[in-house]
Amino acid sequence: xSSGVIKGGVTLAAMAAICTLLVAATYQLTADxxxxxxxxWLERSLxxxxxxxxxxxxxxESKVVIPPPHDLPGNDTAIVYRVFAEEAPVAALFAVxxxxxxxxxxxxxxxxxxxxxxxxVRIVEHRETPGLGDRIDQSRSDWVYQFxxxxxxxxxxxxxxxxxxxxxxxxxxxxxxxxxxVIKAIRDTLIYFDAHRDEIFTMPASEExx
Amino acid sequence: MTSGSxxxxxxxxxxxxxxxxxxxxxxxxxxxxxxxFVNGLGLGIATLVVLTCSNVLVSATRRWIRQEIRIPxxxxxxxxxxxxxxxxxxxxxxxxxxxxxxxxxxIVTNCAIVARAELFASRNSVVASxxxxxxxxxxFALLLMxxxxxxxxxxxxxxxxxxxxxxxxxxxxxxxLVDGGWLLAILPPGxxxxxxxxxxxxxxxxxxxxxARRASMPRDLRRSDGST
Numbered sequence: 291x292s293s294g295v296i297k298g299g300v301t302l303a304a305m306a307a308i309c310t311l312l313v314a315a316t317y318q319l320t321a322d323x324x325x326x327x328x329x330x331w332l333e334r335s336l337x338x339x340x341x342x343x344x345x346x347x348x349x350x351e352s353k354v355v356i357p358p359p360h361d362l363p364g365n366d367t368a369i370v371y372r373v374f375a376e377e378a379p380v381a382a383l384f385a386v387x388x389x390x391x392x393x394x395x396x397x398x399x400x401x402x403x404x405x406x407x408x409x410x411v412r413i414v415e416h417r418e419t420p421g422l423g424d425r426i427d428q429s430r431s432d433w434v435y436q437f438x439x440x441x442x443x444x445x446x447x448x449x450x451x452x453x454x455x456x457x458x459x460x461x462x463x464x465x466x467x468x469x470x471x472v473i474k475a476i477r478d479t480l481i482y483f484d485a486h487r488d489e490i491f492t493m494p495a496s497e498e499x500x
Numbered sequence: 501m502t503s504g505s506x507x508x509x510x511x512x513x514x515x516x517x518x519x520x521x522x523x524x525x526x527x528x529x530x531x532x533x534x535x536x537f538v539n540g541l542g543l544g545i546a547t548l549v550v551l552t553c554s555n556v557l558v559s560a561t562r563r564w565i566r567q568e569i570r571i572p573x574x575x576x577x578x579x580x581x582x583x584x585x586x587x588x589x590x591x592x593x594x595x596x597x598x599x600x601x602x603x604x605x606x607i608v609t610n611c612a613i614v615a616r617a618e619l620f621a622s623r624n625s626v627v628a629s630x631x632x633x634x635x636x637x638x639x640f641a642l643l644l645m646x647x648x649x650x651x652x653x654x655x656x657x658x659x660x661x662x663x664x665x666x667x668x669x670x671x672x673x674x675x676x677l678v679d680g681g682w683l684l685a686i687l688p689p690g691x692x693x694x695x696x697x698x699x700x701x702x703x704x705x706x707x708x709x710x711x712a713r714r715a716s717m718p719r720d721l722r723r724s725d726g727s728t
Binding site: 294297298301302305306309310312313316317319320323324327328331420421 | 535565583588598683686
């Protein structure tokens with residue numbers, strides 16, 4: 291009987307070794323491609339939030355990781371991509387999270403020009419209701435483009451609200467929680483940028499590249 | 501193995517014992533990802549590959565696997581295969597991987613796969629298990645595609661949108677027939693309705709064929725009433 295137990299154990303161990311080899315080999319074969327894909331995807335998804343900004347090099351080159359606590363939306367590690375032209379800072383891209391959406395957190399990319407105007411907003415990830423809240427997504431409607439060129443003075447901070455709440459921004463029929471969360475996240479990002487502008491561009495870049 | 505048995509396995513997987521329509525296995529991915537045809541196709545292909553490979557591996561090793569440890573072995577084989585498939589998707593179909601998200605790793609939990617390992621592959625030859633995997637996988641994939649096709653058509657008013665996720669290149673909006681559709685079809689209840697309709701249709705066809713067959717039988721073989 292004990293030999294049966296040993297036999298079973300050996301079989302299991304052998305199968306585990308074979309399966310591990312299989313996975314390891316596949317990983318080796320695909321690792322480079324996956325890394326390249328992720329980088330390309332990241333670049334592709336970052337650039338639209340920098341409309342009208344002339345910059346040099348790649349967006350992902352100069353990245354700063356800001357660990358919590360910070361005053362940016364969301365309470366986990368925020369990532370800022372700094373964009374330069376001829377060594378001078380021209381814009382910063384904030385990857386932030388709005389925690390007060392209707393269904394889970396909404397990951398947002400906010401591009402801010404050096405003068406504090408929004409150069410573009412993109413929704414990176416969300417789980418909002420299809421047909422209602424999901425129209426914040428640039429692939430579903432143009433809603434998110436209304437923030438281009440806006441800044442903390444345009445409109446004044448107190449008016450960074452939906453029209454229905456007495457503010458200046460278009461609402462989405464049937465959804466209010468979702469757009470409110472997005473507007474608040476953008477406003478808070480602008481406030482943070484205003485307060486920490488010099489600090490952001492002088493911080494040493496984070497080492498690890500994605 | 502003769503070609504007749506291959507056809508037989510295909511018929512079993514695609515229709516007679518279709519994992520989704522008859523065995524009602526793997527309902528979680530079936531209901532969750534079929535919001536478009538391309539999603540259904542992608543997950544269908546992934547499931548087919550995993551199912552076929554796991555069937556072959558389970559069948560090839562069945563002589564050495566003791567009864568007591570067979571379940572952990574199945575889990576090991578299926579989990580490794582799914583991890584490989586996930587890596588391959590990430591490397592060659594990154595957009596599709598992003599769209600299917602967690603449902604690629606969740607193929608592990610698709611009961612249809614472990615059920616075929618236990619019910620078929622552990623008792624049959626490698627070739628038969630291979631055919632069974634293809635048949636069952638194709639049956640599941642086809643159902644995913646059919647449900648995805650109709651949900652996309654009704655819910656979004658388009659056909660074959662997002663094909664760039666499979667083939668790469670420029671974004672494809674597909675054939676847009678109507679802009680916007682009946683939203684319910686894309687929401688989770690739409691998935692349940694579509695699947696229910698598909699099962700009902702299949703039962704309807706089976707019933708009809710049964711009746712036709714019985715009617716063509718010689719009189720003395722015919723049962724006195726319709727039910728069996």
